[in-house]
Amino acid sequence: MEHVITGFKTIAPSIPYIINGIWVTLGIALGAAIIGFVLGILLSLCKIGKIKLLSGIARAYTSIFRGTPLIMQLALAYFAIPQLIGLNDVNPTTCAIVTFGLNSGAYMSEIIRSGINAVDKGQFEAASALGVGYWPMMRDIILPQAIKNILPAMMNEFITLTKDSAIVSTIAVTDMMRRSQIVSAEYYMYFPPMFVAFIMYYIVVLILTAVGGRIERRLSRSDQS
Amino acid sequence: MIKAEHVFKDFGSTKVLKDVTLDINKGEVVVIIGPSGSGKSTFLRCINLLEQPTKGNVLIDDQDLVSLKQKQVTKVREKVGMVFQHFHLFPHKTVLDNLIYAPMKVKKLSKDEAVKRAEALLEKVGLLDKKNQYPNKLSGGQKQRVAIARALAMEPEYMLFDEPTSALDPEMVKEVLDVIQSLAESGMTMVIVTHEMGFAKQVANKVVFMDDGRILESNTPAAFFSNPKTDRAKDFLEKIL
Ligand SMILES: Nc1ncnc2c1ncn2[C@@H]1O[C@H](COP(=O)(O)OP(=O)(O)O)[C@@H](O)[C@H]1O
Numbered sequence A: 001m002e003h004v005i006t007g008f009k010t011i012a013p014s015i016p017y018i019i020n021g022i023w024v025t026l027g028i029a030l031g032a033a034i035i036g037f038v039l040g041i042l043l044s045l046c047k048i049g050k051i052k053l054l055s056g057i058a059r060a061y062t063s064i065f066r067g068t069p070l071i072m073q074l075a076l077a078y079f080a081i082p083q084l085i086g087l088n089d090v091n092p093t094t095c096a097i098v099t100f101g102l103n104s105g106a107y108m109s110e111i112i113r114s115g116i117n118a119v120d121k122g123q124f125e126a127a128s129a130l131g132v133g134y135w136p137m138m139r140d141i142i143l144p145q146a147i148k149n150i151l152p153a154m155m156n157e158f159i160t161l162t163k164d165s166a167i168v169s170t171i172a173v174t175d176m177m178r179r180s181q182i183v184s185a186e187y188y189m190y191f192p193p194m195f196v197a198f199i200m201y202y203i204v205v206l207i208l209t210a211v212g213g214r215i216e217r218r219l220s221r222s223d224q225s
Numbered sequence B: 001m002i003k004a005e006h007v008f009k010d011f012g013s014t015k016v017l018k019d020v021t022l023d024i025n026k027g028e029v030v031v032i033i034g035p036s037g038s039g040k041s042t043f044l045r046c047i048n049l050l051e052q053p054t055k056g057n058v059l060i061d062d063q064d065l066v067s068l069k070q071k072q073v074t075k076v077r078e079k080v081g082m083v084f085q086h087f088h089l090f091p092h093k094t095v096l097d098n099l100i101y102a103p104m105k106v107k108k109l110s111k112d113e114a115v116k117r118a119e120a121l122l123e124k125v126g127l128l129d130k131k132n133q134y135p136n137k138l139s140g141g142q143k144q145r146v147a148i149a150r151a152l153a154m155e156p157e158y159m160l161f162d163e164p165t166s167a168l169d170p171e172m173v174k175e176v177l178d179v180i181q182s183l184a185e186s187g188m189t190m191v192i193v194t195h196e197m198g199f200a201k202q203v204a205n206k207v208v209f210m211d212d213g214r215i216l217e218s219n220t221p222a223a224f225f226s227n228p229k230t231d232r233a234k235d236f237l238e239k240i241l
C-alpha cells in the first residue's frame, strides 16, 4: 500500500498533464459529435426519403460504419488511406475527429430516424395541409420535435464518443489515455498514472450523465403535446 | 368549386373508395356522414391530396389535382384549409406562432401582417388571451378552435373538417360547433365530416351519406333526415339518433 502512495507522490508533477488530456478527449468527442449530428440528419433524411438511390447509399453507409470496429476505421483512415493516396503528414487529431464524426454519423442517423418516425404523423399532415413544403416542414416542424425526443439518446451517443475516443491513443493523439501511457513509461510505473486517467474518465462521464438527466427532466416537465 | 369525379382509392388490396363523385359549389356547406370505416376521412384527404386517389379526378376551381406536380400541389393546398379530429397543433410553437408560421413561410407575409391577421382570428374564436400559451396548456375545445384559426390564417377558399368534435369532451363540443357555424354563416365553402346530426341539420346545404366507400345518398338535410331512401342510411340514423 505504501509504495502505491509513494508512486502517486512520484508522478504528482505529471498529474495535471494527464488530467488536462481530458480537454483533448472532449474536444475530439465534441468535434465528432457536431460532424456526426449534421451527417446524421442528412443520412436520416435520405433514409426516410422517397429517392431510392439516396436511401440505399445512406443504409449502406450506416451498415459499413456500424459493422466494422472503430479502431479499424481509425487505422484505415490514419495509416492505410494516406499511404494509398500518397498523403504524408496527416494530423492525427483532425484525422481522429473526422473518423469519429463519420462513425458517429452512422449511429446518429439511426437515432434521428427513430426520432422522426416517433413524431405524430398528424404533424406532417397538418403542415402539408397548410401548404408548407417538404424542407421547411422538416426543418421547422418535424426535426425540432424529433430532436427533442431523442436528446437523451444523443447524450448517450456523446458519452460513448467520449469513452471510445480513448482509442485515438493508438494513432499518437495525446489524449488523456495516451498521456497516462506516456507518464507510465516515463516513470516506469503503470498504476498511478492509469488510475488517475481512469478516475477522471469516470468523473467526466458521471458529469455528462448528470447534465443529460437534467436536460431530460427539464424537457419532460415542459412536455408539450 | 370542388369536383370529385369517379374517385377510387385502394390501400394495397383494401378498396376504400369505390367510385365517389361529388360536387361542392362555392358557398355550399356539405356534411358527410356515415359509419366508421366507410371512407369519409380518406375522401376528404383525397380532396387536398394528403392521399393520392388511385383512379379518378379531383378538380379545384377547374384545376385537376391528380396530375399536378408537387410544387403546384402545395399551391392548391393553400386554398384548402383542413381541420383534423386530433387538432395536430404544433406542440413546440405557441398559439400565435402556430397561426403565423404558414402565412409567413408559405404566403411570405411579413411578421407584422401575419401577427395582425392571427390576432384578429384568435379574437374571433375567443382565444386572444391564450396567444402566448403552448398548446399543451389548452383544453381540447380550445385546441380545436386554435386549429380552426390556424387554417383560416391562410385565408383558404375551402375548409375541410374531419370529425372536428369527435375527440372532445361533451361540454366542449358546442364551443367548436359555434365557431364552425359562424364560419358557415360567413359564406365559407365547407365539407364537414361529423357525427353531430343536430349540427348537420342546422348548417348543411347538402348531406351526403357514405357507406363502404360509396356515396349512397346525397340530399338536402330536411329530405335526408326525414326520409332516408336506403336501408343502410335508415339503419345508420336509427343507431346514431
Ligand atoms: N393509410 C391507410 N392504409 C391502409 N388502410 C387505410 C389507410 N387509411 C384508411 N384505411 C382504411 O380505409 C378504410 C376507411 O377509412 P377512413 O377513410 O378513415 O374511414 P372513416 O373516416 O369513414 O371512418 C378503413 O377500413 C381503414 O382501415
Ligand SMILES: [Mg+2]
Binding pocket: B040, B041, B042, B162, B163
Ligand atoms: Mg374518419
